[in-house]
Amino acid sequence: MRHGSEQMRLPSKDELFELIVESSTDFAIFTIDPTGIVTSWNVGAERLFGYSEDEMLGACGDVIFTPEDRAAAASENERAVALAQGRALDERWHQRKDGSRFWGSGLLMPLKKNASGFVKIARDRSEQHRAEEHLRENEERFRLLATSIPQLVFLTRPNGDRTWGSPQWIAFTGLSLDESLGFGWLEAVHPDDRPATQTSWERALETGEYYVEHRIRRQHDGDYRWYQTRAKPLDRASPLTNDWVGTMTDIHELRGVQDRQHVLMAELQHRTRNVLAVVQAIASQTIRSSPSLEAFSTEFASRLRALSRVQSLLARAEEHAVNLHTLVEAELAAHGDGGMHSGKIKISGPRVELPAAAAQALGLALHELATNAVKYGALAQPQGRLAVAWDIETGRPTPRVTLEWLETGVAMSAPGTPVRKGYGSQLIERALPYQLGAKTKLEFGPEGVRCAIKVPVPNRPETRHV
């Protein structure tokens, strides 16, 4: 509301315009006639384009355009648009008097009153333009990286609400981008893993990092595979308001290896404890049958070596099975090769792979037989001969190995034989049947020891499950 009593002089519109134009040093403001000839040129224009008012008045204003834009008639087009629409916005490279360029944004408007030309307001936007370019390049780099690495990449709000998923995610899960947005992506997560997947977001807000291991459904076969999913805020300073970027890495094989490792560790522990228990049992059994500490020491050490031979055969064996021929040979060789090369010993039989449990029990039994033979039997006497032969008996639910240990040419009157009988015969006549379901027969005949052992052996070496 204006009061007539106030005799304040208001500036005329022309005056006001002039003041504004002259004081606007950051804005280039100039006018041109309908053909583009400059009719006014302010200080801002002088600063921005490098041409003085004197140089420009009466000259063609198109010099501020780049040669390429001039050739493409950019200035004429701009004037046509301004006339048709009342204004023409313009973001482009401009050229200064010295030839250097800057990114300018301008507005061209027709001078309405007498329609005798246009006014143009322009300013230097190079800094902003560079920043925008930089951002675009960064985004481009991010997309390139996010779409070319094997990981599945996504952008998300800080609560798990997804805003983008990489093509790898779409290809792996078969969920389209639209289907994955929001919480649609949960559809690809194993139902059992969804609670952990979601509660991990609560923890992520506290720690600033999202982490979960969960199963993701693979589209082409419907299998679930283990993935490790991590996400971090793009801007650490404001994790609650900014997007987070996440990666999902396939750790399925790794988890498989870890699981197998746990199984193997448990198996190893079990075996070790069992071997120690066997050692304990051998020790106390040997104590029971030893007349002196000296006798115990010799016997115990010898049995321990037999056990350790089987263990090292098992450790070297594939599939945890031991070749019967190797086992027999190792046991006899351990007692000196006296017989092996002189024709005293004959070993024959088809290829047989013994499961671990059978190998251990049989190895200890063979040890007792061999020790006995070396001390009192076929390997202790010049005329003695030893034949170890076996065959495979099929046609039963479980095939059996029938092994015969046959000593000949032994004078059985040799003293001491019964001493060995105790522990060795216990192993053969009781341990093998108890542990392996074997049928055994041990005889001390007129020509020497004869021992028949029939052990059921599964076709394939058993693989023990822990």
Next chain:
Amino acid sequence: MSEPTQPNIKGRRLLIVEDDYLIAADLAGSLEDLGVKVIGPAGSVEDALDLVESDGGQLDGAVLDVNLRDQRVYPVAQALAERGIPFVFTTGYDAVAIPEAYASTPRCEKPVDKLQLARWLSEAGSQK
């Protein structure tokens, strides 16, 4: 620290379930030395269950090896528990591998401390 009491399990009827003959025979021998009447040993779940059923009423306790080749001994443990017969486990495993239901069952890790085992059997028997 009080002197650990010498376990008195003389005359008890104890079942041994253990698939390794050497270990079973050794354990049986040691328990027999303490005056125990050993039932078994049994090397499989089936054999052990047979012994529990035929001797069930008179068993005073049992020593169970958790792992019997391809089997676990838990069916035997359950049969014993149903009859109120106390038992202890022998095992090559860490505690984590034992099911929750048997978390409070005494456990001798292999190789077995026979004196400790006998003490447990003695205590378990006296609570029967």
